[in-house]
Amino acid sequence: MTTTNIEQKILQLRQELEDHNYKYYVLSAPTISDFDYDMKLKELEKLEQDHPEYQDSNSPTQRVGSDINQEFKQIKHQYPMLSLSNSYSKTELQDFDTRIRKLIGDDFDYVCELKFDGASLSLLYENGQLVRAVTRGDGEKGDDVTANARTIRSVPLKLKGTNYPDLFEIRGEVLLPFEVFAELNKAREEAGEPLYANPRNTASGSLKMQNSAEVAKRKLDAYFYYVLGENLPEDGHYETIQEAGKWGFKTSEHTKKCASIEEVLEYITYWDAARFDLPVATDGIVIKVNSRRLQNNLGYTAKSPRWAIAYKFMAEQVSTKLESVSYQVGRTGAVTPVANLSPVLLAGTTVKRASLHNADIIEKLNLHLEDVVFVEKGGEIIPKIVRVDESARKADAPKVEFIHHCPECGTALQRNEGEAAHYCPNETGCAPQIKGRIEHFISRKAMDIDGLGQETIELLFNEGLIKNSADLYELKAEQLIGLERMGEKSADRILKSLEQSKEVPFERVLFALGIRFVGETVAKKLANKLITINALQESTYDQLIEIDEIGGRIAESIGQYFDNEDNLRLIDSLKKHGLQFTLNESRLEGRSNKLEGLSIVISGTFEKHSRDELKQLIEKHGGKNVGSISKKTSYLLGGSNIGPSKIEKVTKLGVPVISEDEFLKMIE
Structure with missing residues (x-):
C-alpha cells in the first residue's frame, strides 16, 4: 500500500468504527457482529502500530465506546470503566499467559468469569x-440511572x-433473562x-428509559463481578466476590x-457448549x-488493564440454502418477510425459517x-441470516425483491415515514388481518373465550359464519355442531x-379491540383515566398525550382507529351484545379530581402504603405519575x-x- 492509501484506510476504518460505536452504544441498534467489529478494530490497531505517524488520540483504538445520553446527568467515575482486550483465539490466551509470567513470575492464580x-x-x-448507579458511558463518565437501577430486584438497596x-x-x-425477553x-x-x-x-434501552415505573415492569436482572475501593476484605478478586x-x-x-492457563482453557471449552443452558445471554469468558x-503491579494501558483479557465465543453459525422467501401478514397489516431454509441444526434445534424483518434487511444482505447463507441465533434465541456466501451464488440466481402488493388480498402496500415495516392498508378486506384481530380478541388476556382457538376461528371464517369479533356473539349451537370436529359439548x-x-371488565375489552400500540398496560391506563369508550373516542390528541405513558404514536393510532367507520360499527355491535x-362501579368508588393537573414523582420507602398503592391513589384522584423530576x-x-440525585434536583428546581x-x- 502506498502512503496515501495507508492514511486513507486508517481514516476509513476510524469513521466506520465511530459509526458502529454510535449505533451500538447510543442507539442500541448494532448493524455489525461483535466479531466483525473486533476484526476491524484489530486491523486499525495494526496499521496505527506500524505507522505511528498517523496516531490520533481520538482514534477508536484509544477509547471505549460511549452510551452517554444527554437526558441523564453525567457522573465522573472515580475509577475509569475501561474496556477489556478481546481475543477469539486460544493461542492469544497462551501469549497473554506468557506475558503475565514474564512480568510477575509463576506464583499466581487466574479467575475465570462468564462474560x-x-x-x-x-x-x-x-x-x-x-x-448512586452509573452506566459505563465513555469510560470516564456515565449516566446517572439510580432511579432505574433501584427497580432491579437483584440490586440491593x-x-x-x-x-x-x-x-x-x-x-x-x-441483563434481560431470555424468558422475560420472550414475554416482552x-x-x-x-x-x-x-x-x-x-x-x-x-x-440497555430499558436502563435509559425516562419512566422508572416502566423500567420496573421490564424485570431486569443483574450479576456483579468487580469490587473497587479502599479497605477491601481480601486481596484476592475471587475471595472478594x-x-x-x-x-x-x-x-x-x-x-x-x-x-x-490449561485450567483456563478447560473452563472455556466447557462453557462454549454449556452456555446455551443459561437463563441469560453470555458472549465469552x-x-x-x-x-x-x-493487578496493581501489572497496571493498565490507555484503555484496558494488562491483568485481564476477554475470550469471546464465536456465535454459532451454520450455512444452509435459501430456498424461498414468503411473506406473513399480521393483524395490524404489517408484512414480515420470512426466509425458508433447507433444514439445518443450530444450537441444539432444527432451523427451517428465519425472519428477515423488513425490506431494508433484504437489501442490505443482497439476497x-x-x-x-450463514445463520446464527440472535441473542441465542431468534434465528437470523447474518451473511451470504456470494462466491457460491449461481450466475442466473434471481435477486430477492420485496413485494409491492399484499400477498393475501393484492392491495398496494404502504410504508409510513420513519417506520421500517410495510403495511397492507386493507383492514376490512384482508383475511389474515381480520382473522388475526379475532384471534387477538378471544385470547386469554383479552376476552378469554374458552373452546375457541386459531383453527376454529379459521374454520368459522372460511364457512362464512364470522367476519368480525361481534359475529361470535351471533353464533348458534346448530351452526357449531355441524362443523368438522365440533360436537355438542x-x-x-x-x-x-x-x-x-x-x-x-372494560380495560380488557379495550385491549381486545386490538388498537395498534394499545397493549394490556396502555388499555388499563386509558380505561382508568377516561372511564368510558365514549370518552376515549371523543378525546383529542392533546388530551390523550396528557395521560400517563400515552405518547404521540399511541394517540395518533387511537385517533385513526376511531376515524374508521367499520371500527365504530364493530363497537356499536359489541355494545348491543x-x-x-x-x-x-367498584373501580369508580372513591375517585375524585383532587389531584387534577398535578404531576407527582414518588421516591423512597413508605410506612402506610407501597409505592404501587401510592401510584394507584394518585391516578384514582386525577393526578399523574411521572418517573423523573422536571420543571x-x-x-x-x-x-x-x-x-x-432527586434531592439535588428538587432543590435546584424548587x-x-x-x-x-x-x-x-x-x-x-
Missing part, C-alpha cells in the same frame, strides 16, 4: 446503602452483614408493535479460580489475575434465491364462554431513603417535597 452480554453498571455504596467497606463501588452487568416480545406482538431484536439491546455475595449481591456461581496487589362450552365474556364499555413536576412524594401523611391529607 455476561448486557449493559455495564457501576454502583456506589456508602455505609451499606445504595447511593441496603446491604447484609457488617464486614463491607464504609465506601466502595461494585460493577456488574444488567409476545406482548409487543399482541399490541402490534415491532419486536425487540435481542436481550442485550433491550436491557465471594464476600460480596454475603453482602446481598447476586454473583455468578460459575466463577472459578484456576491455577494454570473473562480471565483475570486474581491478586489485586499483582438471491438459492444463496448459501364443544359447542356448548364455546357459547357459555361467550356469554360469560360479557362480564369481562352486552360487553362492558364502562369502568366497573413541570408539582410535588416529590418522598419517603425514607430518597435518592440524593419542587416541593411532601410526606406520605401530607399526601394522604390532600386526598381525604
